[in-house]
Amino acid sequence: MHIARNWRVKKQRYSLTGEICNHCGSAVFPPRDVCPECAKPAYEPMTLRGLGEVYSFTTIYEAPTGFEAQAPYSLALVRLEEGPMLTAQLTDVDPREVHIGMKVEMVTRKLSQDGDEGLIQYGYKFRPRMMAQAA
Ligand SMILES: [Zn+2]
Incomplete structure (x- = not known):
């Protein structure tokens, strides 16, 4: 259907x-x-719970048209706790601090807007998981 x-x-x-x-x-x-x-x-x-860890990643310095304002940013292969792997952009993190094994969680973010009143597209990104505050 x-x-x-x-x-x-x-x-x-x-x-x-x-x-x-x-x-x-x-x-x-x-x-x-x-x-x-x-x-x-x-x-x-x-x-899926949206929790996982960075399995591998790459940092994009030369962003494609439309994404320049976001560069540099990291694209990561995230392994979810349930097992599946997926590719997603990382957000709320300095690309220099991204590392393999980093715990991440899914967040929903605006991906693009098509004109002033156009369709707003949302999608998922991943950000570092909030850990217990260090003393
Ligand atoms: Zn099966």
Whole structure:
């Protein structure tokens, strides 16, 4: 059904909705209805917590058109606690402080705005997870 698919795409922008495979228990993200681990159907929705750590990263100094104001920024491969990996921009962090293994959490941020009254696109980014305050 088209409606169901649109609903899922929309929902995915605001939270990390993935799928859980009932056959092998793998978390699937982004939702693709087929488990990448065992190739069986995976339709059960699952909300991922949005917590993970930096698996690898790269810092962008020469940003593409439209993103200049954000440069330099870091793109990271984030491994979620549930297992799936995803690529996302890091925010609220000095690129020099990014390191592999850094604990991060998902935040929803405005990605771009199409004209004054245009469509505002939101998406997810990751920022360093707030740790207990050092004394
Ligand atoms: Zn599976």
